Amino acid sequence: MCSKNPLCTAGYVLMAVGAINWGLVAALNFNLVEALLGTWPMVVKIVYILVGLSGVAGLVCMAKCAGKCGCAGGSCGCGTK
Numbered sequence: 001m002c003s004k005n006p007l008c009t010a011g012y013v014l015m016a017v018g019a020i021n022w023g024l025v026a027a028l029n030f031n032l033v034e035a036l037l038g039t040w041p042m043v044v045k046i047v048y049i050l051v052g053l054s055g056v057a058g059l060v061c062m063a064k065c066a067g068k069c070g071c072a073g074g075s076c077g078c079g080t081k
Contacts, residue, residue, distance in 0.1 A: 018051035
């Protein structure tokens with residue numbers, strides 16, 4: 001992670017939730033988000049929106065990180081001074 005900012009951490013957690021959910025959907029045809037929050041369709045929609053926004057923010061962060069640190073070989077030293 002490029003930052004120790006709590007908002008960034010929450011974004012990475014949401015990205016992980018999205019990745020795990022899509023992996024479960026693909027492998028087991030099981031949607032974890034809907035299984036946990038299915039009785040609240042508006043909350044499910046909000047979770048999906050937040051996961052999507054987190055993904056976009058994560059891509060922006062990675063692009064900025066790569067530009068600043070000159071990441072090479074999949075390793076980035078962002079956040080280290």
